[in-house]
Amino acid sequence: MSIIDPIELPVPYSVDEINREFWKLCSTHILHFQQCQGCGHWRHLPRYMCSKCGSPDWHWAPSSGKGVIFSWTVVHQPMHPAFGGKTPYASVIVEMEEGVRIVSQIPELLIEDLKLDLPVEVYFEQRTDDVTLPFFKVIE
Amino acid sequence: MSDRSIRGKVAVAGVGETTYYKRGQSPDAEFLLGLKAIVAACDDAGISPKEIDGFCSFADDRNDPSRLSAALGVKEMNLSNMQWGGGGGGAAGVLQNGAAAIAAGYADVVVCYRALAQGQFGRYGQGPQVPYIQGERAFTSPYGLMSPAQMFAMKVVRFMHEHGIKQEALRALSMASYHHAQNNPRAVMNGKPLTEEKYDNSRWIVEPFHLFDCCMENDGAAAILLVSAERAKDLKQKPAYILGAAHGSGYRAAAPVHNSGDYPSSNFSTVAPHLYRQAEITPEDIDVAQIYENFTGGVLMTMIEHGLCKPEEANDFFQLDNLIAQGGKLPLNTSGGNLAECYMHGLGLQIEAIRQLRGQSTNQVKDAKIALAAAGPMVSPVSTIIYGTEDTL
Numbered sequence: 185m186s187i188i189d190p191i192e193l194p195v196p197y198s199v200d201e202i203n204r205e206f207w208k209l210c211s212t213h214i215l216h217f218q219q220c221q222g223c224g225h226w227r228h229l230p231r232y233m234c235s236k237c238g239s240p241d242w243h244w245a246p247s248s249g250k251g252v253i254f255s256w257t258v259v260h261q262p263m264h265p266a267f268g269g270k271t272p273y274a275s276v277i278v279e280m281e282e283g284v285r286i287v288s289q290i291p292e293l294l295i296e297d298l299k300l301d302l303p304v305e306v307y308f309e310q311r312t313d314d315v316t317l318p319f320f321k322v323i324e
Numbered sequence: 325m326s327d328r329s330i331r332g333k334v335a336v337a338g339v340g341e342t343t344y345y346k347r348g349q350s351p352d353a354e355f356l357l358g359l360k361a362i363v364a365a366c367d368d369a370g371i372s373p374k375e376i377d378g379f380c381s382f383a384d385d386r387n388d389p390s391r392l393s394a395a396l397g398v399k400e401m402n403l404s405n406m407q408w409g410g411g412g413g414g415a416a417g418v419l420q421n422g423a424a425a426i427a428a429g430y431a432d433v434v435v436c437y438r439a440l441a442q443g444q445f446g447r448y449g450q451g452p453q454v455p456y457i458q459g460e461r462a463f464t465s466p467y468g469l470m471s472p473a474q475m476f477a478m479k480v481v482r483f484m485h486e487h488g489i490k491q492e493a494l495r496a497l498s499m500a501s502y503h504h505a506q507n508n509p510r511a512v513m514n515g516k517p518l519t520e521e522k523y524d525n526s527r528w529i530v531e532p533f534h535l536f537d538c539c540m541e542n543d544g545a546a547a548i549l550l551v552s553a554e555r556a557k558d559l560k561q562k563p564a565y566i567l568g569a570a571h572g573s574g575y576r577a578a579a580p581v582h583n584s585g586d587y588p589s590s591n592f593s594t595v596a597p598h599l600y601r602q603a604e605i606t607p608e609d610i611d612v613a614q615i616y617e618n619f620t621g622g623v624l625m626t627m628i629e630h631g632l633c634k635p636e637e638a639n640d641f642f643q644l645d646n647l648i649a650q651g652g653k654l655p656l657n658t659s660g661g662n663l664a665e666c667y668m669h670g671l672g673l674q675i676e677a678i679r680q681l682r683g684q685s686t687n688q689v690k691d692a693k694i695a696l697a698a699a700g701p702m703v704s705p706v707s708t709i710i711y712g713t714e715d716t717l
Contacts, residue, residue, distance in 0.1 A: 193466060194456065194457045194465045194466055194470075195456060195457070195466055196456075196457055196458075196462035196463070196466065197456035197457065197458055197462070198458060198459075198462060199458060200458070200459065203458075203459070203462065207462075227583075228581060228583060229460060229463050229580045229581050229583075235576060235579075254482065254582075254587075255478040255479070255481050255482035255485075255582070255587070255588070256478060256481060257469075257474055257477035257478050257481055257530045257531055258528070258530065258531040259468055259469075259474055259530045260527065260528035260529060260530060260531070261527070261528070261529045261530065262468070263470050263471040263473075263474065264465070264468070264470055267468045270468065272528075273468055275464075275467045275468050275469040275474065275478075276467075277478055277582045284583060285581065285582050285583050286463070286581065287463060287464045287467050287469055287581055287582060288467055289467045289468070300482070300485050300486075311466075317466055
């Protein structure tokens with residue numbers, strides 16, 4: 185399965201400041217998540233307080249970039265015109281080593297090879313001048 | 325939680341439905357559909373619409389109580405209530421809210437209703453058709469994940485893999501709904517039976533959901549009239565009493581981008597215990613179940629989380645013969661449900677539970693005394709009611 189026409193596919197456009205920082209940090213080609221400065225708990229997607237200890241203090245911390253396939257679905261009927269020529273494709277949930285989960289794709293992995301807990305690592309693709317998206321590949 | 329309970333305090337006096345249409349085919353505007361269903365529920369009960377003094381709805385229904393009161397000529401409105409949640413998760417919660425208001429003395433005759441004309445307004449089931457995505461969706465849409473079917477499929481994939489549940493279990497759930505719809509003249513899919521071959525050959529929407537695993541899109545309206553248990557004794561219909569009612573979800577169930585703690589879940593694991601405690605019954609006491617099918621995988625998890633089946637038994641339990649009204653172990657979705665009767669955001673399933681206890685179903689379960697009707701699997705909040713006949717009080 186190959187990707188992807190960079191012009192027509194939906195890309196993030198954030199008015200929310202914390203969300204915008206998440207996407208901006210992707211342009212460094214290192215995945216970052218928020219980490220609580222009260223208890224060290226990692227969280228995604230970005231938000232203002234820790235659901236574990238309640239602390240409002242946090243910072244962006246680099247992820248190892250490694251995780252496992254937590255779940256997936258194979259999409260046959262596109263729900264957006266930009267994906268019309270791309271089906272079937274798999275959207276995946278990756279559970280990162282830090283414990284947070286992120287939605288992405290593993291473009292080089294065949295659909296029949298998808299399985300729970302398969303180790304994967306992040307890489308990045310620039311989509312527009314402003315947007316770089318994280319994708320994943322299988323760790324050999 | 326406390327030992328307070330709604331058990332036996334409130335009863336269903338009347339039910340009403342419009343004709344159910346395929347999406348976009350209603351000749352009536354949505355508001356008129358709502359009025360027709362409410363008037364039908366009043367006729368069924370033998371109560372004048374002017375006697376209604378409470379209105380409860382859910383799923384962001386557009387037909388607000390003030391307009392309805394004016395149109396119906398109600399003498400006074402004493403309750404105006406909306407259950408949060410954009411999908412059908414409130415289809416039982418709406419009755420829970422209405423029942424609570426009656427028990428508290430806020431209102432005497434409460435109508436719980438849902439009117440839906442997707443032709444007049446927008447369609448469900450599709451993602452936003454725009455190139456720039458804000459907020460939570462920005463973290464999923466670039467990867468082709470934007471509709472409820474796609475989001476929920478991922479919960480079901482994980483659940484099925486964890487427990488070794490086969491596709492045939494989902495097929496049996498779909499076939500049960502279609503089986504029952506063939507005896508129900510109200511059902512949109514009446515006259516359109518489903519076979520194993522037809523299911524297997526139907527197109528995938530998103531795996532593990534074939535076309536027949538997904539609910540329909542419909543126009544129509546449904547309404548349920550609630551009164552106190554005392555009042556219900558003197559009305560036209562045999563009362564169906566609310567034995568237990570619960571809504572909610574567990575710890576961070578709606579955590580964004582698939583970060584909930586108990587991920588492969590229908591979100592009933594915290595709700596069901598409250599329900600059974602109030603109702604003072606166990607899952608074994610349920611005679612018939614009506615479980616909201618947004619997608620069949622949600623039905624499967626809902627039944628397991630209500631203790632109606634163990635995960636390790638799922639492949640044996642979820643077989644068509646076990647799920648039909650004609651001698652099945654646990655008859656399921658006996659009207660045809662959201663898959664084959666009508667997708668009225670699940671209120672039709674509540675009405676079918678009530679019909680079973682009155683002995684009025686087109687797929688009547690013999691001597692049904694206790695019926696469970698659950699709403700909205702995999703969303704938050706979800707909700708369930710257990711109804712019982714007078715014998716169960």
